[in-house]
Amino acid sequence: xxxxxxFDLLMLAGEPDRPITRYLKCLKQKEWAEREGVNFVNINGDxxxxxxxxxxxxxxxxxxxxxxxxxxVVISNDMVLPVRREVRNLMDRxxxxxxxxxxxxxxxxxxxxxFKSMQGRPIYASLGHLRAGVLAGAVExxxxxxxxxxxxxxxxxxxxxxxxxxxxxxxGLYDKLVFEVEAxxxxxxxxxxxxxxxxxxxxxPETYAERQPGMVIGEPEVTVNLEQRTxxxxxxxxxxxxxxxxENTGERLLLRGIAKGLVSxxxxxxxxxxxxxxxxxxxxxxxxxxxxxxxxxHTYYPIEHLLARKGQNPIFLAHxxxxxxxxxxxxxxxxxRPDTSITSKAECNEFLHRVVDKVWNQLRExxxxxxxxxxxxxxxxxxxxxxxxxxxxxxxAQAVLALYAPEEDVFAVAQKRESDRTNVSLVARxxxxxxxxxxxxxxxxxxxxxxxxxxxxxxxxxxxxxxxxDAVNSDLIEPRIDLHPNGEYTIDRGFHNTVIKPFLTAYFxxxxxxAAGEYSKxxxxxxxxERKSADEVFSADFIRAFRTEFGLTPxxxxxxxxxxxxLAVERDSVVVETTLGALKKRLTKARGLSLDxxxxxxxxxxIFHRPAWDKPPSGFRKQDLYPWRFRxxxxxxxxxxxxxxxxxxxxxxxxxxxxxxGVGYLLERAEKGHLPKEFFxxxxxxxxxxxxxxxxxxxxxxxxxxxxxxxxxxxxxxDPLGNKNNKLQVMRQRE
Numbered sequence: 001x002x003x004x005x006x007f008d009l010l011m012l013a014g015e016p017d018r019p020i021t022r023y024l025k026c027l028k029q030k031e032w033a034e035r036e037g038v039n040f041v042n043i044n045g046d047x048x049x050x051x052x053x054x055x056x057x058x059x060x061x062x063x064x065x066x067x068x069x070x071x072x073v074v075i076s077n078d079m080v081l082p083v084r085r086e087v088r089n090l091m092d093r094x095x096x097x098x099x100x101x102x103x104x105x106x107x108x109x110x111x112x113x114x115f116k117s118m119q120g121r122p123i124y125a126s127l128g129h130l131r132a133g134v135l136a137g138a139v140e141x142x143x144x145x146x147x148x149x150x151x152x153x154x155x156x157x158x159x160x161x162x163x164x165x166x167x168x169x170x171x172g173l174y175d176k177l178v179f180e181v182e183a184x185x186x187x188x189x190x191x192x193x194x195x196x197x198x199x200x201x202x203x204x205p206e207t208y209a210e211r212q213p214g215m216v217i218g219e220p221e222v223t224v225n226l227e228q229r230t231x232x233x234x235x236x237x238x239x240x241x242x243x244x245x246x247e248n249t250g251e252r253l254l255l256r257g258i259a260k261g262l263v264s265x266x267x268x269x270x271x272x273x274x275x276x277x278x279x280x281x282x283x284x285x286x287x288x289x290x291x292x293x294x295x296x297x298h299t300y301y302p303i304e305h306l307l308a309r310k311g312q313n314p315i316f317l318a319h320x321x322x323x324x325x326x327x328x329x330x331x332x333x334x335x336x337r338p339d340t341s342i343t344s345k346a347e348c349n350e351f352l353h354r355v356v357d358k359v360w361n362q363l364r365e366x367x368x369x370x371x372x373x374x375x376x377x378x379x380x381x382x383x384x385x386x387x388x389x390x391x392x393x394x395x396x397a398q399a400v401l402a403l404y405a406p407e408e409d410v411f412a413v414a415q416k417r418e419s420d421r422t423n424v425s426l427v428a429r430x431x432x433x434x435x436x437x438x439x440x441x442x443x444x445x446x447x448x449x450x451x452x453x454x455x456x457x458x459x460x461x462x463x464x465x466x467x468x469x470d471a472v473n474s475d476l477i478e479p480r481i482d483l484h485p486n487g488e489y490t491i492d493r494g495f496h497n498t499v500i501k502p503f504l505t506a507y508f509x510x511x512x513x514x515a516a517g518e519y520s521k522x523x524x525x526x527x528x529x530e531r532k533s534a535d536e537v538f539s540a541d542f543i544r545a546f547r548t549e550f551g552l553t554p555x556x557x558x559x560x561x562x563x564x565x566x567l568a569v570e571r572d573s574v575v576v577e578t579t580l581g582a583l584k585k586r587l588t589k590a591r592g593l594s595l596d597x598x599x600x601x602x603x604x605x606x607i608f609h610r611p612a613w614d615k616p617p618s619g620f621r622k623q624d625l626y627p628w629r630f631r632x633x634x635x636x637x638x639x640x641x642x643x644x645x646x647x648x649x650x651x652x653x654x655x656x657x658x659x660x661x662g663v664g665y666l667l668e669r670a671e672k673g674h675l676p677k678e679f680f681x682x683x684x685x686x687x688x689x690x691x692x693x694x695x696x697x698x699x700x701x702x703x704x705x706x707x708x709x710x711x712x713x714x715x716x717x718x719d720p721l722g723n724k725n726n727k728l729q730v731m732r733q734r735e
Contacts, residue, residue: 001361002027008047011084014091016111021071021450022320026050029060037069044077051079058320060327063484066338067328096124096138096145099194099229104128107138109171114417117407123175135167146178146195146262149587159204166197172403173255176285181262184277188266191229192427195261198234217241220257224264231261243296246314246520248286290402290519295395297522303565307388307574307657314385317427321457328487333358338485345479352469352481358561359462362615364438365454372439373651374447375455375574376432376642382452382653383428384574386421387657393417398516415508427459430627431638436642437613450663459627466628469541471495534558545688549680551600554667559591560601561663566590568656575655581648605663606641607634619681631675638666
């Protein structure tokens with residue numbers, strides 16, 4: 001039960017990222033703390049308490065207070081004011097005049113954008129128009145509002161999505177255009193003007209439609225009505241074909257049409273406008289070639305189309321759940337008193353091991369209440385969304401840099417997004433590996449979004465504590481743990497900030513720039529050639545070692561992957577549920593795999609149900625379980641198929657994106673010798689790995705020797721990790 005003023009509830013609802021759920025989490029956490037004896041003195045209502053919690057970054061009980069009846073937290077009665085001010089500025093609700101003289105309620109557009117510069121721009125979405133089914137927004141300047149509308153069009157979800165993508169993308173460019181036009185014509189009359197985008201004749205093909213040689217698409221047609229202060233930009237039927245090329249021709253033509261209408265309204269003319277002035281406006285607003293709004297890539301692979309089309313908004317770790325999971329964390333794990341420190345390596349590791357066991361037991365208790373299929377289905381969806389989101393950012397890297405680099409540190413924003421993706425994908429895989437073992441197949445309740453947040457938070461905490469333990473054990477950080485009365489602990493993570501983070505920053509920047517540089521390759525409309533056989537790609541030694549290790553050839557592994565991708569396309573879903581018998585039948589009937597090969601494929605790429613997650617199956621070690629370790633044999637990265645049992649009617653789940661990455665990852669890493677010998681069981685594969693790494697080592701040693709003979713100073717520039725491109729660059733520089 002919560003009492004909140006309607007005004008505050010509406011204010012709360014304006015925050016981004018599920019604010020009502022976050023508010024309810026706050027009250028549930030408060031109830032828990034009160035049951036544990038904590039006394040909160042708060043005379044200004046639940047919303048004031050929520051604002052206090054939010055302002056303290058969701059820290060319910062401060063570190064210097066125990067979670068028991070000795071603690072009293074006195075909350076100031078003015079915690080609401082700064083939050084109201086922040087949300088008001090973020091939402092900026094007010095009314096704007098339309099070209100008809102009426103007023104429409106609006107709120108800031110882009111308040112939940114990744115790039116903060118968008119949040120400060122005077123772009124507003126019209127709630128009044130939206131209620132009437134019209135996409136409309138305005139750029140507000142001292143001269144008055146300049147509206148940009150998309151005329152409604154009947155159609156399915158695909159068409160409505162396209163209209164929104166065009167409107168939401170172009171309104172950012174429209175903002176810049178409005179200010180440039182008004183600077184060019186300062187004497188223009190005040191009042192509202194309106195640009196309407198007419199997509200009524202635009203053809204939206206269900207599949208990729210190639211532009212035929214000699215085809216004339218045409219340019220947008222602009223019609224101006226000075227009396228009504230409107231200009232209509234009507235697009236020709238084949239206009240979307242302009243977006244099927246690496247150049248931003250479509251953006252330029254449409255923006256030029258918008259600029260022509262806007263200039264006409266400001267000049268008060270209906271005829272031709274100065275083409276030189278339009279060219280100058282285009283160079284100012286969209287002068288960078290990389291600026292793109294709509295990306296229409298072609299693929300001949302149905303699975304790529306499915307993975308891109310079925311994208312959903314990614315779910316990241318809920319910070320409020322992560323912070324809450326740390327309360328009372330150290331209780332029962334050490335005899336040391338709060339407000340003291342543990343300073344020996346042995347005691348630190350003993351403490352951290354106990355904390356890991358404690359968090360794991362909490363996770364297991366929760367998992368054992370939840371339906372197995374429900375958990376796996378939802379968590380696979382989380383992981384698939386992360387894969388799709390990462391792919392989307394890489395494909396649009398050039399456009400992101402072109403649009404935002406002048407105003408923001410794009411690399412920092414993009415890396416933060418990648419860090420969020422990495423964190424949630426690791427814990428999602430961790431939950432999948434645990435759920436297949438611990439969740440009941442029948443009798444459990446369906447996983448709710450609330451419980452999903454809790455699972456992700458606890459799994460993230462488990463990984464964090466175990467990583468701290470590994471850092472202490474490896475002498476990467478000082479063995480000192482500070483204990484706090486509320487049950488949290490702190491430890492020096494300076495190694496991450498001084499070594500790991502700078503390395504990852506440089507590595508990510510290089511990858512992001514490389515993705516931007518390869519943008520044009522996405523538009524190569526080349527039909528795939530015939531599939532190469534394994535002996536054309538891999539050495540005979542690798543094929544022989546792979547077959548000995550896994551019981552199937554690389555060709556059969558690729559065939560199995562292809563068949564499961566076909567199944568995902570047939571189901572029109574990136575998360576696929578089938579049965580073990582149906583899977584075997586598809587592999588043998590559709591792909592011609594022998595029964596032994598189909599069983600070997602499933603055995604190689606699957607995690608099977610077993611009675612307990614923390615007890616590895618025969619032939620495996622506990623190190624193969626721990627999600628904080630790299631290159632584990634029981635990782636969902638290498639084994640992305642989740643099988644409920646050994647019988648034909650047992651359920652099987654897989655995520656199309658995770659499977660695609662997992663099979664490719666195993667083949668590539670094994671072939672290049674990037675996996676340790678301990679990953680494999682056969683002597684033939686272990687010998688192959690040793691031989692490949694020996695050859696790489698000798699090649700690197702020879703390179704160092706050659707460079708030293710050419711110029712000893714040049715040797716210091718060689719990448720110690722053996723990066724081939726850097727070595728070649730050194731040689732070229734010397735030459």
